[in-house]
Amino acid sequence: MAFLLVPLVLAVLVTANWYLWRRLFRDTTAGPGLPRRAGAVLIAGGWILAVAALVTERAGAPFWLQRTLAWPGFLWLALSIYLLLGVLVGEAVRPLLRRFLERRARNGAAAEEPVAHPVQVGAPAVPPSSERPESTTEPEPPAAPSRRVFVSRVVGGTAAAVAVGTVGYGTYGVLRGPKVKRVTVPLAKLPGRAHGYRIAVVSDIHLGPVLGRGFAQKVVDTINSTQPDLIAVVGDLVDGSVKDLGPAAAPLAQLKARHGSFYVTGNHEYFSGAEQWVEEVRRLGLRPLENARTELPWFDLAGVNDLAGESEGQGPDFGKALDDRDTTRACVLMAHQPVQIDDAVRHGVDLQLSGHTHGGQLWPGNLIAGAANPTLAGLDRYGDTQLYVSRGAGAWGPPTRVGAPSDITVIELASLRM
Template identity: 80%
Template sequence: MAILFVLLALAVLAVVVTANWYVWRRLFRDTTRAPGWGRRGGAALIAGGWAMAVGALVAERTGAPFPLQQALAWPGFLWLALSVYLLLGVLAGEAVRPLLRRHLERRDRTSERTAAAATPAVVTAPALAPPEDPVPPAPPASPEPPAPSRRLFVSRVVGGAAAAAAVGTVGYGTYGVLRGPRVKRVTVPLAKLPRAAHGYRIAVVSDIHLGPVLGRDFARKVVDTINGAQPDLIAVVGDLVDGSVKDLGPAAAPLAGLKARHGSFFVTGNHEYFSGAEQWVEEVRRLGLLPLENARTELPWFDLAGVNDVAGESEGHGPDFGKALGDRDTARACVLLAHQPVQIHDAVEHGVDLQLSGHTHGGQLWPGSIIAAAANPTVAGLERYGDTQLYVSRGAGAWGPPTRVGAPSDITLLQLASPDA
C-alpha cells in the first residue's frame, strides 16, 4: 500500500511539474527572443507561486501561527487558482495558434501581391557626368531592431491573451466570493408535510470555511444575508471553519446574531475534524446554535435530524443513522442534515424525506464540477433518490482559493410545500 501511495504521489508530481514547464514555455520561453531576465523571471514567478501555495497548505494543516497562515494564504491560494486558468488558457491557445499563423501568412501574401502590382516600370536614364565637387555620402543610419518573427508574434499574442483571461477569470471569481453569497430560493414538496406547514422556510448554509482568508467580516455578511431572508429555521450543514477555536473564535462570533423562529442547527463537516470538532461543537452551542450529533428534534410539523460527518469515524464519532432516526414516528415527515451527499444512501434506507447537504462547492473552480460529479451522487441542486429527496448547496464560502468559477456561492432558502395546500 505504501509503495502504491509513493508511486501515485510521484505520478501526480510529474504531472504538476510537466504542466508548469509547459506554462513557462508558452508564456515566457516562446515569447522572448533569447535567454535572459524574462525567462528567469517567469521561472521564479512559477516556482515562487507554488512555494507559497504549498506553504499555505502545510501551515493550515499543521496549525502554524495564525499570522503566518494569513500571510501565506492569500498569495499561495490565489496562485493555485491562477495556475489552473493559466494552464487552461495556454491549452486553448493551441487551437488559436495555427489559425492566427495562417491568417498572418495570407495577409502577408496579399500585401506582397499588392505591392508588386503597384511598382512602376524602371526606365534607364542616360548617364550623367559627375559634378566637379561631389556631395559626400551621408553616414549610414543606425540599424533598427529586427521585427519579431511571425512565430514570435503569434506566441506573444496568444500568451498575452491567455494570461489576461486567467487573471480576469480569477479576479472576477474572487470578487464573487468576497462580495458574499446570494440567496437562492427553491420549493421542495414533501408528501408527509401537513397543510399547516405549507410554505415553511429553511435557510440552508454550508461550507462557510472561515479561516486565514475569510474571516469575521465574511461571517457577518453570511449572517446578514440569512437574517434578511427571514427563515423559520436555519440549517448549518458543516465545514464552518478551517482552524482552531483559538484562532477563529472571533471570526465565528457573528453567528450569535442568527435569527429564526425555530432556531439554528448545526452538523459537523469533514473540515471540523481537521480543526478540533469537539471544541467547535461546544463553541457553536455557546453561540446559540444547536448541534445535532446523531440526534433528532421533533418540531411541530416534522422531525429534524442530524448526523455527524463520515470523517468523524477516524475519531470514533462517525455518523449513526440508527441513533438519529431509529425510533422515530415514520408517519411524520423527516428532514436530515448530513454534510456529504454520499450519505444519501443511508438516508434512503431510514426513510428520510429530505436530506440537506453541502461539501461539493458545486465544483468551485470549473472544470472541478467534473471531478465533483465523479465523487458525489449530486453536485448541486435538488434530486430524488427513491422516496428521498436530496438538496445539495454549493456553499457560502470557498476552500483554498477564495475564488469560484462556474459555481457561484449561495445560501438557499428552501420553502417546503404540502400536497394538501
C-alpha cells in the same frame, strides 16, 4: 500504491509548469535573459507559496503565518489552473494565427513588387560630383520579432489576461458574499398548517486564514434578511482551531429564526478540532445535532455527523438519529455529504440537506465533483427521499469560484394536503 502515486503527481506538476513557463516566457522572448529567469522564479515561487499555505493551515502553524501565506499561495493555485487552460486552448489558435500572418505577408510582398521606369537616353547615370548629396549614415531600425515569437506573445498575453480576469472576477464573487437562492420542496407528509415553512440552508462557509469575521457577518446578515423559520448550518464551518477562529465565528450568535439554528459537522471540522467547535457553536446559540433528532411542531429534524468523524470514533449513526421515530411525520435530515443519501433512503427520510461539493467551485472541477457525488448541486430525488445540495457560502483554498456561484438557499416546504 501511495509511493507510486506521489512521484506520478510530482512528474505531472513539473511537466505542466515547465510547459507553462515555455509558452509564457521562453517562446515569447528572442533569447535567454531576465524575462525567462523572472518567469521561472514566478512559477516556482507561486507553487512554493501554495504548498506552504496548505501545509501551515493543516499543521496548525501560527495564525499570522497562515494568513500571510494564504492569499498569495491560494490565489496562485487558481491562477495556475486558468493559465494552463489558456495556453492549452492557445494551441488550437496558434496555427490559425500563423497561417493568417503568412498569407498577409505574401499579399503584402506581391503588392510591393518594383515597377520599371523608362530611362532617358543620354542622361548621365551618375550626377557630377558637385551635385552628389553628402552621404549620411543612419542607424538601422531594430529587427522586428520573428513571426513565431509574435504569435507566442499574442497567444500567451491573451491567455494571461483571460486567466487574471477570470480569477479576479471569481474572487470578487466570493468576497462579495453569497446570494439567496429560493427553492420550493413539496413533502407528502407535511401538514397543511406548515405550508410555506422556510428553512435557510447554509453550508461550507470555510472561515479561515482568508475568509474571516467580515465574511461571517455578511453570511449572517444575508440569512437574517430572509426571515427564516429555521436555520440549518450543514457543515464545513471552519478551517482552523477555535483559538484562531473563535472571533471570526462570533457573528453566528446573531442568527435569528423562529425555531432556532441547528448545526452538523462537516469533514473539515475533523481537521480543526470537531469537539471544540461543537461546544463553540453551542455557546454561540446554535444547537448541534450529533446523530440526534428533535421534534419540531410539524416535522422531525435530524442530524448526523460527517463521515470524516469515523477516524475519531464519531462517525454518522443513522440508527441513533432516526430509529424509533413516528414515521407518519415528515423528516428532514442534515448530513454534510450527499453520499450519505443511501442511508437516508433506507431510514425513510423525506428530505436530506447537504453541502460539501461547492458545485465544483472552480470549473472544470465540477466534472470531478460530479463524478464523486450523487448530486452536484440543487434538488434531486432518490426513491421517496429528496436531496438538496447547496453549493456553499464560502470557498476552500482559493477564495475563488468559477462557474459555481456561492449561495444561501431558502427552502420553502410545500404541503400536499392543502
